[in-house]
Amino acid sequence: MRATTPSDALAAATSLQMRQPADRRRGTALVVTALVLTAAGTMGLAAYGTGYGYRKVEADPVKIAAEIPADPKALKQMQSKLRSQQRQLVTALERKAPRGVYIVIDQTQNRLYLMEDEKVLREAVCSAGSGLILQEQEHGKRQWIFDTPRGVHKVRSKIEDPVWKKPDWAFVEEGKPIPTNPEERFAPGELGEYALYFGNGYMIHGTLYERLLGRSVTHGCIRLGREDLREVYRAAALGTPIYIY
Amino acid sequence: MRPPSAPRSTFIERGVRVAVLAMLLGVVTASAKDDAPDARLEVEALLHDNAVLEKRVEMANGKEFYLLLDPTAGKLKLMLQGAVLRDYAVQGLEVGSPRIAFRSRDLESGWTGRIWSQGNLDPARDREREHVQIPDSTVMAMQDSVAPKPKIPLLPEEIYVVPHRYHVRYEGGLSLEVRPLELDESASFWRRTRAATARWYHDFRASVAKRPEDVVRLRLILAPTDAASLYRALPPDTRLFVMPRG
Numbered sequence: 001m002r003a004t005t006p007s008d009a010l011a012a013a014t015s016l017q018m019r020q021p022a023d024r025r026r027g028t029a030l031v032v033t034a035l036v037l038t039a040a041g042t043m044g045l046a047a048y049g050t051g052y053g054y055r056k057v058e059a060d061p062v063k064i065a066a067e068i069p070a071d072p073k074a075l076k077q078m079q080s081k082l083r084s085q086q087r088q089l090v091t092a093l094e095r096k097a098p099r100g101v102y103i104v105i106d107q108t109q110n111r112l113y114l115m116e117d118e119k120v121l122r123e124a125v126c127s128a129g130s131g132l133i134l135q136e137q138e139h140g141k142r143q144w145i146f147d148t149p150r151g152v153h154k155v156r157s158k159i160e161d162p163v164w165k166k167p168d169w170a171f172v173e174e175g176k177p178i179p180t181n182p183e184e185r186f187a188p189g190e191l192g193e194y195a196l197y198f199g200n201g202y203m204i205h206g207t208l209y210e211r212l213l214g215r216s217v218t219h220g221c222i223r224l225g226r227e228d229l230r231e232v233y234r235a236a237a238l239g240t241p242i243y244i245y
Numbered sequence: 246m247r248p249p250s251a252p253r254s255t256f257i258e259r260g261v262r263v264a265v266l267a268m269l270l271g272v273v274t275a276s277a278k279d280d281a282p283d284a285r286l287e288v289e290a291l292l293h294d295n296a297v298l299e300k301r302v303e304m305a306n307g308k309e310f311y312l313l314l315d316p317t318a319g320k321l322k323l324m325l326q327g328a329v330l331r332d333y334a335v336q337g338l339e340v341g342s343p344r345i346a347f348r349s350r351d352l353e354s355g356w357t358g359r360i361w362s363q364g365n366l367d368p369a370r371d372r373e374r375e376h377v378q379i380p381d382s383t384v385m386a387m388q389d390s391v392a393p394k395p396k397i398p399l400l401p402e403e404i405y406v407v408p409h410r411y412h413v414r415y416e417g418g419l420s421l422e423v424r425p426l427e428l429d430e431s432a433s434f435w436r437r438t439r440a441a442t443a444r445w446y447h448d449f450r451a452s453v454a455k456r457p458e459d460v461v462r463l464r465l466i467l468a469p470t471d472a473a474s475l476y477r478a479l480p481p482d483t484r485l486f487v488m489p490r491g
Contacts, residue, residue: 046345046346047449049348050448050449051445052344053341053343054462055349057463062357062489066292075285075288076284079284079291082295086298089295089299093298093302095327096328097305104330104331106330118332134377135378150310175379215401245331
């Protein structure tokens with residue numbers, strides 16, 4: 001057994017008193033650190049789980065306000081009324097959709113699709129409007145925007161060996177004076193073998209610059225390569241819808 | 246005089262007729278009773294289908310371009326006045342809502358079977374228009390000998406850079422989030438990590454906002470060429486109709 005004197009005992013007690021707060025402080029620091037880390041981890045995890053949560057698309061039937069009658073006779077009447085309404089709606093939808101051949105033009109990506117009943121018969125690289133804005137400096141200071149018009153159009157006329165009648169902008173663009181003699185406006189051979197006119201001066205036609213197909217270079221018309229133009233001209237009749245997007 | 250057997254046979258015949266009629270009546274009544282639940286089901290289906298058809302007719306009668314998304318068939322169609330302009334195969338489709346700390350908000354009901362309008366790309370597909378001013382004809386005549394070579398315009402693929410993830414945002418809080426099927430493997434690890442972090446931060450901010458950016462978000466996975474094509478070609482202010490699953 002260890003002999004202790006009163007002075008030793010006093011010294012030991014003092015050192016214990018001195019040590020206890022330091023340990024407690026250390027313990028508290030550890031607890032605080034653990035809490036902070038836990039809080040930070042939780043917040044980090046919560047932040048990670050914040051954003052958008054995705055799940056599979058489940059059944060979500062349309063909410064219908066109509067009441068279904070319990071009486072069998074009234075039920076039958078409602079049934080036949082709804083059937084006839086459905087027939088009308090289907091007919092209305094079918095009437096809107098194009099029948100037979102139609103032309104679809106993606107004017108941003110310069111693609112033409114010859115379609116029939118939602119099937120692509122032919123895909124062709126074309127050229128659509130450049131989107132340039134031409135400003136006239138002389139005379140009336142007119143402005144032209146070379147866009148291909150989006151929307152639904154129709155083949156209004158089909159022309160073999162078309163001759164281009166150059167509009168004013170063609171002369172402005174070339175920096176040439178606008179001729180007073182209309183004969184000076186005719187430029188044969190520029191539009192290729194065929195042209196399908198779809199209104200407001202716009203056409204689907206051929207080009208002398210086939211290497212530029214696929215690029216937006218035109219003044220709003222659609223240019224096609226020789227073979228594609230032949231095929232489109234052959235397949236499209238007067239009135240064939242042209243959808244441009 | 247009538248033979249005595251005649252009334253008896255008539256009586257038997259009548260009896261048989263009555264019995265047959267009663268049986269037929271019973272069969273008809275029973276079948277009518279059985280038909281009632283079938284008729285009710287058919288009426289429900291007709292009401293549902295007609296509601297969808299009405300919306301489709303409404304869109305086909307409009308002048309705007311529209312997207313028709315059919316989750317059951319896995320098709321996304323770009324349409325105008327009832328005509329299919331482009332058809333995209335949907336490789337994956339999920340619906341999302343803002344989520345805070347792993348807890349997703351309840352999905353707003355009725356997001357299918359409704360026409361969403363004013364859909365525009367985000368980031369926008371902008372292209373600066375080039376203004377051309379041609380010097381007057383006299384100056385041109387003088388400069389004829391030193392005319393500059395016409396520059397060949399860029400291809401659409403060069404003009405429009407398609408983001409890895411983009412949205413088509415509709416008025417009212419629905420957005421289509423379009424992603425290609427494959428990751429952009431050509432990008433470096435750090436670039437991909439940075440892009441993923443930026444996306445997460447964007448979604449984080451969007452979901453904790455008082456008014457979340459998108460109340461309903463449809464994540465659409467397309468083939469890379471289709472995703473790029475849709476971005477380059479989608480006209481402005483499109484409408485969207487998601488076919489409801491019955």
